[in-house]
Amino acid sequence: MEQGKQLTGTLAVAVFTAVLGSLQYGYSLGVINAPQKVIERHYGRSLGIWSERSAVLSENSTEEDEQMDVGKHPAVVMYWSLSVAIFSIGGMLSSFLVGFVGDLKGRIKGMLMINVLAIAAGLLMGLCRMWKPHFMVIFGRAVMGFYCGLSSGLVPMYIGEIAPKAYRGALGTLHQLAVVTGILISQVLGLDFVLGNDDMWPVLLGLSGAPAVLQSVLLFFCPESPRYLYILRNQEQEAKKILLRLKGAYDPSADLEEMRKEKEESDREARVSILSLIRSSVYRQQLLVALMMHLSQQLSGINAIFYYSTSIFSQAGVAEPVYATIGVGAINTVFTLVSVALVDRAGRRTLTLVGLGGMCCCAVAMTVGLKLQSDLPWMSYVSMAAIFLFVSFFEVGPGPIPWFIVAELFSQGPRPAAIALAGCCNWTSNFIIGMTFPYIQGLLGVYVFVLFAALLFGFTVFTYFRVPETKGKTFKEIAAIFQKGRKEGVKDAVELQQLKSSTDA
Numbered sequence: 445m446e447q448g449k450q451l452t453g454t455l456a457v458a459v460f461t462a463v464l465g466s467l468q469y470g471y472s473l474g475v476i477n478a479p480q481k482v483i484e485r486h487y488g489r490s491l492g493i494w495s496e497r498s499a500v501l502s503e504n505s506t507e508e509d510e511q512m513d514v515g516k517h518p519a520v521v522m523y524w525s526l527s528v529a530i531f532s533i534g535g536m537l538s539s540f541l542v543g544f545v546g547d548l549k550g551r552i553k554g555m556l557m558i559n560v561l562a563i564a565a566g567l568l569m570g571l572c573r574m575w576k577p578h579f580m581v582i583f584g585r586a587v588m589g590f591y592c593g594l595s596s597g598l599v600p601m602y603i604g605e606i607a608p609k610a611y612r613g614a615l616g617t618l619h620q621l622a623v624v625t626g627i628l629i630s631q632v633l634g635l636d637f638v639l640g641n642d643d644m645w646p647v648l649l650g651l652s653g654a655p656a657v658l659q660s661v662l663l664f665f666c667p668e669s670p671r672y673l674y675i676l677r678n679q680e681q682e683a684k685k686i687l688l689r690l691k692g693a694y695d696p697s698a699d700l701e702e703m704r705k706e707k708e709e710s711d712r713e714a715r716v717s718i719l720s721l722i723r724s725s726v727y728r729q730q731l732l733v734a735l736m737m738h739l740s741q742q743l744s745g746i747n748a749i750f751y752y753s754t755s756i757f758s759q760a761g762v763a764e765p766v767y768a769t770i771g772v773g774a775i776n777t778v779f780t781l782v783s784v785a786l787v788d789r790a791g792r793r794t795l796t797l798v799g800l801g802g803m804c805c806c807a808v809a810m811t812v813g814l815k816l817q818s819d820l821p822w823m824s825y826v827s828m829a830a831i832f833l834f835v836s837f838f839e840v841g842p843g844p845i846p847w848f849i850v851a852e853l854f855s856q857g858p859r860p861a862a863i864a865l866a867g868c869c870n871w872t873s874n875f876i877i878g879m880t881f882p883y884i885q886g887l888l889g890v891y892v893f894v895l896f897a898a899l900l901f902g903f904t905v906f907t908y909f910r911v912p913e914t915k916g917k918t919f920k921e922i923a924a925i926f927q928k929g930r931k932e933g934v935k936d937a938v939e940l941q942q943l944k945s946s947t948d949a
Contacts, residue, residue, distance in 0.1 A: 454667065454690055455606065459615055463621070464659040465595035466623050467622040467629075468654075469623055469626060471652055472531065472585075473623070476649075479640040479645045482640065484524055534591075534592070536872050539867035542594055546860055547860060561594075565584045565652060566588075567650065567653065570649065570650020570651075571646070591656075596870075597867045600616060602669055603619065612852070614785070618784065620843050675707045706920065715857055724858075734846075734849070734853055734862055738846045738870040740903035743896075744899070745900070747878065757828065772832065779838075787915075799837045800904040804900035807830075814827055856919075
């Protein structure tokens, strides 16, 4: 293997440690769903609704009847909805702070600092029976969402900066692999006979903070990003030492030269604030691509698929649809591994196009299957197949690639601001889909997937015409792609100088 391109032990430990934050993010996304009825019942008891409603039910009512009745109470519905939604709100707010936290003391210390939030959130939820469960869980979910908004930006940023160019895509995809693995673990642990029951559900929620404990220990053995040290802290010798640790015995001069050029560019453009990035015409094309890729991830309908999968499996005659849903989670994980293997061979643009196009076709097949399965029972299996294929295509490209490609599209100056904006776009669109999908589904019925098919077609066309291939290219070469075809002259030079002046001020 060519020197400087081998996967060393230090690099493996650093990447593994970083993606523990992504695992925690995925676990937190999925953990709240399985024990919903159990948590609603405890909310009802805490609010005094359980005893009130039980008193008016007939003597022949079962515990399941009481549970369903309590779950429909307006107060319980409100607190449950807030428990779910507050997670995304926390992520939306904290995503703006990714650049600040990452640059304050470095990527490693940034991840270490925010772990305090994750551990505190886990304790709040794990100990929720000590006070009022609905308040403790909601507060814990808010703090965990705030942590995940920071982590989902810091992890891809750190991995993108330490990964060898030849493996930058594969290692960047590990963020998404850890996320879907976390979701799968939460689905399995959330089964009634494991932790998703009356006795153990606080433990299930409290485990959300467990990866942060392990990560906090391992971070002391991980090197800081050499790009951060060289470009932002002007520590060339320290950056050189870390390059040797990350890539083994090799000549680091080429990497140092690339960083030197990026530093010169960074000094010329300086740090770019979020507001300046939005206003800037120099970075407008890159920013449009970054935001559209994150929108394509969340507006693809992937969350709707998970929302609708259980009822589809039930209609298809699956005795235990919860296990089929776990099967969807397993498919999620398997095809993310496929993306890890292919992303540095086939390329980011190709996999994104294949993924979006395949999802578009599956959305159409889903609509046909749902519409006809009442008259043709076998069409329910078409719907089932469409679900599995939809998830597979998502994880091949549109799922993992947006998270790390933003770090590839921008140089060091605007990178933190761009990651913050893309993260906020992702969290906001996630929140909007989560809040509006039930209403859209009620309005359109089975034709809801026609809407997603249209959106996916639009994203596919945009990707074909506007998204460049970044595989195997340096950050400078990627930036040059966007500058190609536009006249970079006095106006751009003046704008860059204004950005520098506003930052220095």
